[in-house]
Amino acid sequence: MSGDSSEDGSGGPTNNGDRFDRLPATEAERSVPGRPTREAVLAFWRDRYGIDPDVFAAHTFWERGAGKLWAFRGEIASPAAVQGLGMAVLRTRQRHWKPTLEAAQRFGRHATRNCIHLSRPAARTFLAGDDQDLDWEGDWGYLFVTHTLAGEPDPLGVGLYVHGELRSVVPKSRRREL
Numbered sequence: 001m002s003g004d005s006s007e008d009g010s011g012g013p014t015n016n017g018d019r020f021d022r023l024p025a026t027e028a029e030r031s032v033p034g035r036p037t038r039e040a041v042l043a044f045w046r047d048r049y050g051i052d053p054d055v056f057a058a059h060t061f062w063e064r065g066a067g068k069l070w071a072f073r074g075e076i077a078s079p080a081a082v083q084g085l086g087m088a089v090l091r092t093r094q095r096h097w098k099p100t101l102e103a104a105q106r107f108g109r110h111a112t113r114n115c116i117h118l119s120r121p122a123a124r125t126f127l128a129g130d131d132q133d134l135d136w137e138g139d140w141g142y143l144f145v146t147h148t149l150a151g152e153p154d155p156l157g158v159g160l161y162v163h164g165e166l167r168s169v170v171p172k173s174r175r176r177e178l
Helices: 038-049 101-110 120-127
Strands: 059-063 068-073 087-091 115-117 141-149 152-162 165-168
Touching: 038 059, 038 101, 038 141, 087 101, 101 141, 101 152, 115 152, 120 141, 120 152, 120 165
Parallel strands: 115 141
Antiparallel strands: 059 068, 068 087, 141 152, 152 165
C-alpha cells in the first residue's frame, strides 16, 4: 500500500493508523490534508517554547494516525510499518497542539519561555496528578513544568494553565506520590 492511498473511499490521501508517515518539509509538499509539516512543527517549538529549531536538526518527524507526532533521531524510508518509532512528542489534531510528557522531559531544558517553575510542594502536587491554584504572569495553555534538581531547572512534564489554575496532565500511569 502506498503512503498516500485512500482508505476512506474519497480517492484522496488519508492518514493510516497502522504505519508511520514522515511529515512533509513544507506545505507545498503536503499530500494528506491536515497533516502538519516539519516547518510548522519547528515553528511551534520555537514560537511557543523558544526552542531553537537546531535542537531538532538530527530528528525526523512522523505521524501515525491523525495528529499523533513522533520524533525519530535518524532517517528511514517512509512509510514505515512498525509499532514504534522514536518517541511521541506532540498531539496536533486538536484546537491547541499539546506536547507529550516525554517531549517536555527530553526537549524542555532547551525552552526559554512558557515554563512554569514549581516549588517542592507544588511539584509534588503536580506529579501526583492534582490541579492547583497558582499565579502565573505568562501565557495560558500548555506549559512546561519545571522543578530544581541538582541545582538546575529540570522539566517534570506538561501542565495546562487556565484561569489561575495549573492542571496536571501527567498520565495516570506516570503519576507519583513523593
